[in-house]
Amino acid sequence: MEDTTRRNIIAVDVGGTKVACGIVTFDGTAPVVRAVEEVPTDAQRGGQAVLATVVAAVRAAQIRADWEVSGIGVSSAGVIDPRTGVVTFANDLMPGWGGIPLGPELQRELGLPTSVMGDVHAHALGEARWGAGRDYASCLVVAVGTGIGGAFVERGSVMLGAHNVAGHVGHVACAEAVGIPCACGAVGHLEPVASGPGIAAEYARRTGVVVDGRETVRRAGAGDSDAIAAVSRAGRALGSTLGSLCNVLDPAAVILSGSVATSGKIWRDALDDGFAAQAMAPVAATPVVMGRLGGDAPLVGAAENHLDPAYDGLRS
16 A cells, blocks of 8 residues: 655755755655765856756656655755745856756756755754754754855744845854955855854964865864964854844754854854853853754755745745
8 A cells, every 4th residue: 555644855955066966755753864966066167057967966866766756845055036946146156046947947857846945944944843943943043164054943934034035144244254255245244254164264364374174173173273263263253143143033042053063162162152242131041052964954954845835925
């Protein structure tokens, strides 16, 4: 007898570095992510080339699926209009990605109903419904890696905003970033200070030595004073921003994920100091916890959004 409670969704996460695609299975318990394969995005080839890569990745996932697939859930870099599935804005890291009709093209090419959402929204939805946010009525989810993204989720719904950009934590003004250009085209945002590349850039400015953020964190752990300063600066800047955002949004919890969020005690102590310096007394005890889903979060969120839309205004 066919198991009508089981639903398979092809989930794809389109990032500036890689496209990850797999099968997310829902059967009444926690979703299971299977058969994930990754291919380079090669974003510099332009939006149409990236779209072709995504189509090929989903086709390959269809072949790997061992059960009927009922749809496609997409998590994508850039600002996404989930109503139309169109990428409405992308920065210089994804040239030509803005304007790509991602949802309509996938549905036309592959013949499956398709739902599209921004990668930070997908990441947050996965953590809020199935990860570290399951026990909280609301959460601010912040992913810190090559870039910094975020989203606010309340009772299972993602705040979208009037222009689909709500939650772009990395593009909040930051005192430590005064005069520093951001990839979005503005100046003085958090991302170029508190991201992995931001940590590396500060270490290079202090020492003239060019290494990546991960190596800078390692050197900080080994006692390198310049690396400690770079890592501490990033953690403090992020913590200050999170404290300020808690004053505005008052989430029940803040959930951290991404490679930088695993930077260790030096980074975390600086983050806690920055948070304490900015958070008002009523929100000062807001828990700041690590996410549980890791790299599966955007895949789970994208698939979940396909089954149960994350935005109140899109529910049928």
